[in-house]
Amino acid sequence: MSRPERSVHIAKSMKVIEWLKTEILDQIANLYKGLHHANRSLIQDSLASLVVATYVLAKRVGFSYREVDQAVTRKLREAARERHQLEDWYGDLSDLEEYISKR
The missing domain is CATH 1.10.287 (Helix Hairpins)
Structure with a gap:
């Protein structure tokens, strides 16, 4: 170029x-x-x-789309492990992680 x-x-x-x-x-x-x-x-x-x-x-x-997905998954696992309120109250983070992993 x-x-x-x-x-x-x-x-x-x-x-x-x-x-x-x-x-x-x-x-x-x-x-x-x-x-x-x-x-x-x-x-x-x-x-x-x-x-x-x-x-x-x-x-x-x-960043590739895959890298973004992997970063989101890491973020979700970390937040769930740290007992984020959304996870404690509703289980939203583990639900989202499961959804992403099945795509």
């Missing part, structure tokens, strides 16, 4: 990363709106968009 092409590629990558960061913030705002108005469709759409944007951002900064 020539010097000008490399500069354009780097600039484009940086622009995409910045866009993804704003997309995440926008979806968090939409999630709050959905929760405030009890709008299930908006809540679901915002959560899905957050997951997608997170995976794509991870890829743009150098």
Whole structure:
């Protein structure tokens, strides 16, 4: 890749990363709106968009989707082991870990 092409590629990558960061913030705002108005469709759409944007951002900064899944699994196991309240009260963390491991 020539010097000008490399500069354009780097600039484009940086622009995409910045866009993804704003997309995440926008979806968090939409999630709050959905929760405030009890709008299930908006809540679901915002959560899905957050997951997608997170995976794509991870890829743009150098992580594979598999690495993200592995990090999430490690985080879930660690939190469950440390008796996180969500795990103690609802078992959410072990449920999510089981779901991810079956994908």
